[in-house]
Amino acid sequence: xxxxxxxxxxxxxxxxxxxxxxxxxxxxxxxxxxxxxxxxxxxxxxxxxxxxxxxxxxxxxxxxxxxxxxxxxxxxxxxxxxxxxxxxxxxxxxxxxxxxxxxxxxxxxxxxxxxxxxxxxxxxxxxxxxxxxxxxxxxxxxxxxxxxxxxxxxxxxxxxxxxxxxxxxxxxxxxxxxxxxxxxxxxxxxxxxxxxxxxxxxxxxxxxxxxxxxxxxxxxxxx
Amino acid sequence: xxxxxxxxxxxxxxxxxxxxxxxxxxxxxxxxxxxxxxxxxxxxxxxxxxxxxxxxxxxxxxxxxxxxxxxxxxxxxxxxxxxxxxxxxxxxxxxxxxxxxxxxxxxxxxxxxxxxxxxxxxxxxxxxxxxxxxxxxxxxxxxxxxxxxxxxxxxxxxxxxxxxxxxxxxxxxxxxxxxxxxxxxxxxxxxxxxxxxxxxxxxxxxxxxxxxxxxxxxxxxxx
DNA sequence: ACGCGTCTCCACAGGATCTTCACAATTCGC
DNA sequence: GCGAATTGTGAAGATCCTGTGGAGACGCGT
Numbered sequence: 001x002x003x004x005x006x007x008x009x010x011x012x013x014x015x016x017x018x019x020x021x022x023x024x025x026x027x028x029x030x031x032x033x034x035x036x037x038x039x040x041x042x043x044x045x046x047x048x049x050x051x052x053x054x055x056x057x058x059x060x061x062x063x064x065x066x067x068x069x070x071x072x073x074x075x076x077x078x079x080x081x082x083x084x085x086x087x088x089x090x091x092x093x094x095x096x097x098x099x100x101x102x103x104x105x106x107x108x109x110x111x112x113x114x115x116x117x118x119x120x121x122x123x124x125x126x127x128x129x130x131x132x133x134x135x136x137x138x139x140x141x142x143x144x145x146x147x148x149x150x151x152x153x154x155x156x157x158x159x160x161x162x163x164x165x166x167x168x169x170x171x172x173x174x175x176x177x178x179x180x181x182x183x184x185x186x187x188x189x190x191x192x193x194x195x196x197x198x199x200x201x202x203x204x205x206x207x208x209x210x211x212x213x214x215x216x217x218x219x220x221x222x223x
Numbered sequence: 224x225x226x227x228x229x230x231x232x233x234x235x236x237x238x239x240x241x242x243x244x245x246x247x248x249x250x251x252x253x254x255x256x257x258x259x260x261x262x263x264x265x266x267x268x269x270x271x272x273x274x275x276x277x278x279x280x281x282x283x284x285x286x287x288x289x290x291x292x293x294x295x296x297x298x299x300x301x302x303x304x305x306x307x308x309x310x311x312x313x314x315x316x317x318x319x320x321x322x323x324x325x326x327x328x329x330x331x332x333x334x335x336x337x338x339x340x341x342x343x344x345x346x347x348x349x350x351x352x353x354x355x356x357x358x359x360x361x362x363x364x365x366x367x368x369x370x371x372x373x374x375x376x377x378x379x380x381x382x383x384x385x386x387x388x389x390x391x392x393x394x395x396x397x398x399x400x401x402x403x404x405x406x407x408x409x410x411x412x413x414x415x416x417x418x419x420x421x422x423x424x425x426x427x428x429x430x431x432x433x434x435x436x437x438x439x440x441x442x443x444x445x446x
Numbered sequence: 447a448c449g450c451g452t453c454t455c456c457a458c459a460g461g462a463t464c465t466t467c468a469c470a471a472t473t474c475g476c
Numbered sequence: 477g478c479g480a481a482t483t484g485t486g487a488a489g490a491t492c493c494t495g496t497g498g499a500g501a502c503g504c505g506t
Contacts, residue, residue, distance in 0.1 A: 017288050101316045102288060151452060167348075167360040192454050194494070212362050213462065213493065214375035374463060415465055417483070424484095436473055436482065 001025045002043040004034040004060060005075070006052050014047060017102045018109065031055040038064045045113060049075045061092055071112050127162045129221040132208065134162055141204070148203040153178070157196055161219035170216040224248045225266040227257040227283060228298065229275050237270065240325045241332065254278040261287045265353045267388065267444055268336060272298045284315055294335050350385045352444035355431065357385055364427070371426040376401065377419055384432070384442035393439040
């Protein structure tokens, strides 16, 4: 995460708060430093003030985005400035007008990361999670380099897990979303899930899928 | 709840009023004491005067927020001071200009807590309360960084508490909302709650859940 | 119709978990 | 302080859940 803000005090506040949220934060105080920092640390998100010494936030945004796609959250001093930026189509992913509370900032940051995460993994035909590689288009799977041959349902099941890494999926949800079943209260049939889980574990390794007793299963994205 | 205010009289009246509202209130009269108190009691909200001996409210706010995210309500002597603070982007979540009525203060406090409650539970998948971290999607829990393995009911119980921090939950309500039981008049079975509370305390620390004699249990979020 | 792969279901075993119970320890009202 | 009510604690049986192997059902192309 990179914070670009010329006011040292504000920059420090933002950085401190984001660090408290668990992010790794770098700080830059002017345009050239921002571009350089982006190139060297390759942050997964940039918080960018518009008004900067050197060259301004717009220019920074343009240069950074030109090099590689990265979500940008822009800070503007006034609302009409925001309008202008949107009009210019600078390519920022979200805007925040000063003054703002830290709470709003962190909320936006999280929302932005969620959005990016989602779009990159869903739109992407290829999902990589640790040593697990899935090519959704070609319907191929490999773990630690070795390919595995999955049956249709096994594959759909795995993709379903991979789209929500680490999240626990109850059997009912799996049945309704992978199988298109409508299990309302019917406790029968849910064991079919187990069989396919077993098959996946046999083909891809027992440690790939975690079972959560009384609830369902979750994919362990090895990291 | 932590009140930081150098004027002893004002501090006392604020504290008294907030206690009357049912909050647990600690008081600090200067900057260093404030930071220390925040670290030791981990309040869920800080009412912070700007002008303080030691170092001022801005510095306190920065240090507190740097350590962990907590809502801050700032008290300023003059309106233009508020403007300045806002401009600095210190990271307070709300401001109040002296003089103010107790009614306004309590209203703001409640509003702020509501806002926090909303954002923390709606944002949803992750609940952080002091050193307790719960990932609802992954069904994982950690206290002070160390993970704990909970059984299904234990986890549901904890989440139920965590969504209502510090609120006392009678056994009957827990049974009806976590267990889906219909305890109407049946006084039997309520002891099952105790067993699971015991398990939670063993796994996450005895100080996490407070027992309210004759009523039920409540989660202590670091205060 | 037949073979083949795939899917669903079943029954059993082994764990894991839940509830209950009796008793010790604590708290509260007086 | 004292008695009554409430809570903490440990253990044990009952209950529930999951892993597993295999048997049949189903779809599909030949």
